[in-house]
Amino acid sequence: MKIVLDDLLLTKDMPTTAGSRMLAGYRSLFDAEVIARLQAAGHTVAGKAAVGEFGFDLLGETSADGALIANGALQNAAAKSVKARKADAAICMDVNGYPRRAAAQSGLISLKPTYGTVSRFGTIPVACSGETVSILAASVADCREVLRAVVGHDDKDGTSLPASDCDRVLQGADTVRKVAVLDVFGGDLSKAEQILTENGVDVCHVDGKIFAAARAAWNILMSAELCNNVSRYDGVKYGYRAQNFTGIDELYTNSRTEAFGDLLKTVILFGSETLSTDNYMKVYDKALRVRRVIKEAFEALFAEYDAVLLPAVSAMTYAPDTVDPFVENGYTAPASITGLPAVVAGGVQVIGNAFSENVLLHIAQLLS
Amino acid sequence: MQYETVIGLEVHVELATNSKIFCSCSAHSFGAEPNAHVCPACCGMPGMLPVVNKRVVDYGMKAGLMLNCDINRVTTFDKKSYYYPDLPAAYQTTQWFAPVAVNGLVEIETSKGKKQVRIKQIHMEEDAGKLVHDIREDTTHVDYNRTSVPLIEIVSQPDLSSAEEVEAYLERLKTLLRYAKVAECEMAHGTMRCDVNLSVRPAGSDVLGVRTEMKNMNSVEAIKRAIEYETARHIDAIENHTEVLVQETRRWDDIKGKSYAMRTKETAGDYRYFPDPNVMPVVIDDEWFDRIKASLPEFPEVKRARYMDEYGLTAYDAEQLTKSIALCECFEAAYSVCKNAKDAANWSISEVMSILNVRKMTYDQLNINGHALGELILLVSEGKVGRANGKKILAAMFEDTALQPLSFAEANHMIMSNDTGLIESVAKAVVEADPKAVSDYKSGKEKALMALFGKCMKELKGNCDPQTLREILVNIVNAQ
Known part of the structure; x- marks a missing residue:
């Protein structure tokens, strides 16, 4: 298969920019681990797809190269190349749900595997506690084939799970x-419910109010980690350096001020604030506790259910500058913050228990 | 009024592992070409993930156990954020929430007697790089060899009260960590560095005074001078109101003998600690804990007592030997071969020490083969090699650690001769060539005989029993 990589995956023979002016022309000294695994399985890398700056926006609209817009709606580069069959599938970093939103809006399949089952070695770090290498494909069969190639333990990633877990x-x-x-997220899921019912699946409605708290908690954790992870881009060692500065402090400040986009700066400021001595216990630690509570709530659900159904997006298209990514990510945050696997198919999202990718792909097959 | 100084120390010690804490680069950065031991991980490039070097945790645990700490069986790593060009990722991975070891106790001894110093915690972390300022070009270069070299930071409670106690405490840390073979602890190499927190209060008070911190002190003498200076400055401020003391970080200028307040910019800042999501909590199970516990060395005091009980050494000899684990090992290996503790101790202490002095080496740099020393001791005690030649062989053992004393002695004609005929002919020739010495001796100058004795020994290359030579020589001289 021909695979396109999003620009958060490091490549030796192509630049990796993470969608940021800061890394314009940046060449990595090494390839992401998934590239070696794809090649070992006989797949080829077809090229790279643009992402929003550090990949946490809606669909890539904050890319240093500008937003992709068609018919007044935001588009995603990776989804566009799969849709146009320029590539058979895409490997994306699901930092904050963009591949799932892209799949929902363009009729593709997106699988975010269980955290720790696909190596993050060689991916630009943004929100490490939740981000996952994920797959965007036109069919469940393609998705499954790519999954088979990339899943597996990697010693180079300290969060990589043991091979026995990856096998599951x-x-x-x-x-x-x-x-x-999950009723708390609203949305019209009746078509998906009907398909499942017709296939003999027992569909029940639960309130799931607690899962709405995932958004605020994830925004805190993601912003804090992002703030820390992008602090390495300081104009000293590589990447963008301001022309004018006197002294090291101005070199840092001017380089970052000139190279970073507005949304990123907002998140840096917010993330930095959540980690301050005054706020750590009030904000960051509380978000960690919310993460634990949500994990437990999912565990309780999975004692009874095989999967949960919820929307992936609030609308099938986004007009530029009308949707706030930190509100819209309420649909994707529950799986991001818990590391649980999630699939988007037929325009809806299904979250499963850890290592239940086969359940999710089975449901995706029914829905698509 | 009487004052007392209250001192707490933060001691950074570089762990002697082969590789860095989160990547496989060599951790032996001292003296290496700049940026020779670096990779994308320790240069802070995106995409590399930290993988904990288990040996670092081993060493952190060992250090904790040597200092009587409790070990946190689940120990975690956290990120500490700040901007500085020697910190490539703009964060340091350290331990903030659950350090490897807590609540320790170290006993020190000074002229005032014994004292317990409480250890608050020991945490593991990565070192930063080094900035090299080029004054001629007015530029600064960055050397990342040292980034991610593993460190432990040993944080004491404010239990120290004088420069003498601080020196004793540092000396004790060095001894214990060197015994456990986890660190070199050489301040001159930067493998041990020290931050001094100091305040002054009226003697007997239980309220702490205003605390100042002096960072990155790198010699014991400088630390002692800095403590004396800061103590005097604090007392002067309290008594004479010469200045208002504020809690601050100060820089010690050892050349000028003064401390200076650092710019607030250098000290201000919120490190924004948070758990590093890329490093899973390290879980120390019973098997791991027991293995480390079993690997701990005999403590210096225990060893000292055993040397006296088991080997019958004097308190002085036992004390001298147990100052250094390297010396202990040399002694024990030598003893295992020569089976004479007194000889093994004498050679290990006086002869080895005099060579170390000449070579400007510390005990811990001792690299000779103790078994070979034992063989050498046997050669000398059995009269096969003269003592003077024995010392020459020992010196050669410092050059060549694989040296075999017997074959070296044979190859270099250092084997004692029992051939009295040879000794007699040499003595005769020496005596006949120096009639003045003979007459001097006969007129009562004892020294003259010594001169003849020396000449004979030289002719015989030292390979002669001194007593035999003396007897033969006296007979020949008297017969003249």
């Missing part, structure tokens, strides 16, 4: 008896 991703059962619909 590929070998787990795919039986689906009961699915819960």
Whole structure:
């Protein structure tokens, strides 16, 4: 298969910019681990797709190269190349849900595997505690084939799970008896519910209010980690350096001021604030506790249900500058903050228990 | 009024692992070409993920156990953010929330007797790089060899009260960490560095005074001078109101003998600590803990007592030997071969020490083969090699650690001769060539005989029993 990589994956033979002016022309000294795994499975890298600056926006609209817009709606570069069959599938970094939103809006499949089952070695770090290498494909079969190539333990990634866990991703059962619909997120899921019911799946509605708290907590954790991860881009060692400065402090300030976009700067300021001595316990630590509570709530659900159904997006198109990514990510935050696997198919999102990728792909097959 | 000084120390010690804490680069940066031991990970390039070097955790635990600490069986790493060009990722990975070791106790001894110093915690972290300022070009270069070299920071409670105690404490840390072989602790190499927190209060008071911190002190003598200076400055400020003391970080200028307040910009800042999501908590299970515990060395005091009980050494000899684990190992290996503790101790202390002095080496740099020393001791005690030649062989052992004393002695004609005929002919020739010495001796000058004795020994290349030579020589001289 021909695979396109999003520009958060480091490549030796092509520049990697993370969509930022800061890394214009940056060449990595090494390839992302997934590239070696794709090649070992006989796939080829077809090229790279633009991302928004450090990949946490809606669909890539904050890219240093500008937003992709068609018919008054934001587009995503990776989804566009898969849709146009320039590539058979895309490997993306699901930092803050963009591949899932892109899949929902362009009728593709997006699978975000269980955290720790695909190596993050060689990916630009943004929100390390939740971001995952994910797959965007035109069919469930393609998605499964790419998954088979990239899943596996990697010693170079300290968060990589043992091989026995990674094996469960590929070998787990795919039986689906009961699915819960999370009412708290609203949206019209009736078509998906109908398909599942017709296929003998028991569909129940649960309130799931607690899962709405994932958004605020994830925004705190993501912003804090992002702030820390992008602090390495200081104009000293590589990347953009301001022309005018006197002294090291001005070199830092001017380089970052000139190279970073507005949304990124907002997140840096917010993230920095959440980690201050005054706020750590009040804000950051509380977000960590919310993460734990949400994980437990999912565990309780998965004791009874095989998967949960919820929307992936608030609308099937986004007009530029009308949707706030830090509100819209409420749909994707529950899977991001917990590291649980999620699939988007038929325009809706399904979250499964850890290592239940086969359940999710089975449901995706039904829905698409 | 009487005052007392209250001092707490933060001691950074570089761990002697082969590789860095989160990547496989060599950790031996001292003296290397700039930026020879670097990779994308320790240069802070994006995409590399930290993988904890287990050996660093081993050493952190060992250090904790040597200092009587409790070990946190789940220990975690956190990120500490600040901007400085020697910190390539703009954060340092350290331990803030759950350090590897806590609540320790170290006993020191000074002229005032014994004292317990409490250890608050020991945490593991990565070192930063080095900035090299080029004054001629007015530029600054960055050397990342030292970035991510593993460190432990040993934080004491404010239990120290004088320069003498601080010196004793640092000396004790060095001894214990060197015994455990986890660190070199050489201030001159930067493998041990010290921040001094100091305040002054009326003697007997239980309220702490205003605290100042002096960072990155790198010699014991400088630390002692800085403590004396700061103590006097604090007392002067309290008594004479010469200045208002504020809690601040100060820089010690050892050449001028003064401390200076650092710019607030250099000291201000919120480090924004948070758990590093890329480093999973390190879980120390029983098997791991027991293995490290079992690997701890005998403590210096225990060893000293054993040397006296088991080997019958004097308190002085036992004390001298146990100052350094390297010396202990040399002694024990030598003893295992020569089976004479007194000889092994004498050679290890006086002969080895005099060569170390000449070579300007510390005990811990001792690299000779203790078994070979034992063989050498046997050669000398059995009369096969003269003592003077024995010392020459020992010196040669410092050059060549694989040296075999017996074959070296044979190859260099250092084997003692029992051939009295040879000794007699040499003595005769020496005596006949120097009739003045003979007459001097006969007129009562004892020294003259010594001169003849020396000449004979030289002719015989030292390979002669001194007693035999003396007897033969006296007979020949008297017969003249």
